[in-house]
Amino acid sequence: MPQAPQPLITVRFVLLCLCGMFYFMSLGLVYPVLPGFVENELGGGPVAVGLAVGGFGLSAAVARPFVGPLGDSKGRRFVVMWGSVLAGFGILGNLWAVNVAAAVLFRLLTGLGEAAFFVGIAAATQDMAPENRRGEATSYFSVTVYTGLAVGPVIGEALESAGGADAVWIMGGILCAMGMLLGVCMPGPPRNAPSGWPNTLLYFPALRPALLLGLGLLGYSGFLAFIALHVEHLGFAPTGAVFTTFAVMVIGLRILLARLPDRLGPQRTSTMSYLFSAAGLWTIASWQQIIGVFVGTALLAVGQTFLFPALFVMAVESAPIHRRSQAIGTFSIAFDLAIGLGGLTMGAVVWLSSRPAAFFVGGSLAWIALLVSRTLVRPGPAVAP
Template sequence: MTLDAPAAEPAARGRLVTPTFVLITVAALGYFTALGMHLPVLPRYVEDELGGSGLAVGVAVGAFAVSAALVRPAVGRLGDTVGRRPLAVVGGTIAAVSIAGYGLVASLPVLVGFRLLTGLGEAAFFVGVATAVQDLAPDDRRGEAASFFSTSIYGGLAIGPFLGEVLYRNGGAGRVWLVSAALAGVGAAVALLIPGHLGRAVPQTLVEGDVVPAAEAPRRRFLHPAAVMPGTILLLGLMGFAAFGSFLAIHLDDLGIDDAGPYFLLYGASVLVMRIVGARVPDRFGAVRTTTLSLLAIAVGCLTIAAVDAAAAIAVGTLVFSVGMSLLFPALFGLTVNTAPASERSHAVGTFSLFFDLSQGVGAPVLGIVVDLAGSDRAAFVTAAAIALGGLVMARIRLPRPGAAR
């Protein structure tokens, strides 16, 4: 295996939340707030200002995930060589520049093109910061580290949509794109302070006890095997988020509820609280039981949103849905990182996050087709619930049992 730089000090002495850990999380918070601003705005922009259909909404929302998915494994392998900081800085910069271009031309193909470019930046930024956090975490606290780090993701998803809604109503989509680009740029700037040694490999490889040049090392597969099954189950669960992020605002508009911001705020805040309060749940109860609970809650939440028109009931459905989403990622992410060798950690993270991209890049357009065929936005949530239940069955059968690798 590749001989990495020395392990980070926090992991060696058992500490988890350190100044460096907080720094990385702050960088991610700025970046994911930028992405969160798009959730209530992008679907309306495509439908109202570009005259797009349900399929067009799905394509525009999911386009950035397609390009991200295509490069995730390659970016992951790169991160095991050049380190985590270059990925985060370059990725955040690409995202900021591309987001600033969203409103330059009022054309769906141009918007999709910029979204694809955003995806390239997203792939690099996420792999860089997410792997850096795992580099700093003690081995027995990987799930907890993922939970705490993901407060930046869901903090961004709590703040971003609310901020995006306010800016859209007061200044239009153009103002949303500019502020979003600035926040992504802040994330890239803060990422400059990530320690340069994290993930930077020594250009030698240990093979059967002998040190040989890296060029002669065994070639890695495109997808890291430790991430394939956890990633597949993540994809199935995140179809619920594809429905929630792409069609909730439109669904609420159809019901006469013209402000989606509070629902996205409820979702993000609930996940944020659960990630903090329940940070040790994945490590204590294991991947199988935590994932089972998560997928069941996602299915129930989606069905509630689809079945009941009352604003309060949709809020309850959103709350239940958020509980499932809060536990799914850290359970499966911790399982993936603990199974992969340390020298291949970035590759495993890149492969795992590829499945997140597929859930949006493939899931959103597929759900858009379902919506167009059914003539109702409810169909997206019902379909997502059924897929989550399929993922639950797969998790019970295929994930390692408690006591095995977690």
């Protein structure tokens, strides 16, 4: 008798998604509040804003090679729970930030937590997914991520209006605590978990999709760092609405087209992603009205929707299960470096020129990513519907 197919949507998988939603909601709270906090309350300039917003990516990139093997040996549950604790303290630390240096240091602590949490929960998602539905599982998991990032900015702005930035930092700590509690549902160590550290901290087969992800995220990181200030300059007060528009677009597309990355393959999916990302950032740069911001944000959301699932599956399929966390850790370094370096790069462009120029540079970087991907990604056969 043939065995029944392994289900994807289970109670444990739903709890995993809730864990991710609470954690990423805590990160979403920060995005519309932190740039103004650094610029207005701490007296920082554009480079300081870029470093404060994207600095957590730099510390996360340093931590990823160590967190990956730790997730394989100690288990996904261990790194998810401790990652939530560190990120929570990093957000709460802004209560005591009196200058830019202190805000950056607490942001770096948040990055250490981000490194551990993401590697653990992303590996757990793949552990629970049937082999032929990994892209679909990644899409559903990322829906919860973007749900948190959609709701978080709205709550963050409301809290800031009602109780100031301190209320935002406190709520971020509470949400991280909720993520830590739900982290109990994550798997422990794999059956054949390695007993010691691998010979190399990086998993080299995952570097190719990592490079393509990093190039595709550089412009998006500039969007995160400077879109709130750009919208304020245009005279539109509820800046969280832009983040929510982006996240709602990603959520809807990933629900409706969850299997698209599996069916198209990584090359066609990434090509589509880079083209839409470039179009979105160039629209924001050239259309100096609030309607242009929302149109460009929608286009950017289409581009970013499918880039991560397609390249993430490439990285996961390059590794056996007992090295899966290490592969994901290596792959996700690209995310951290893109957020950190992208924020600094866009901050430098803003300092030398303007915010629209920074968005134009971000779109140009997406075209460079497209050219690189044509040589690094081989076309794969589409999966039958």
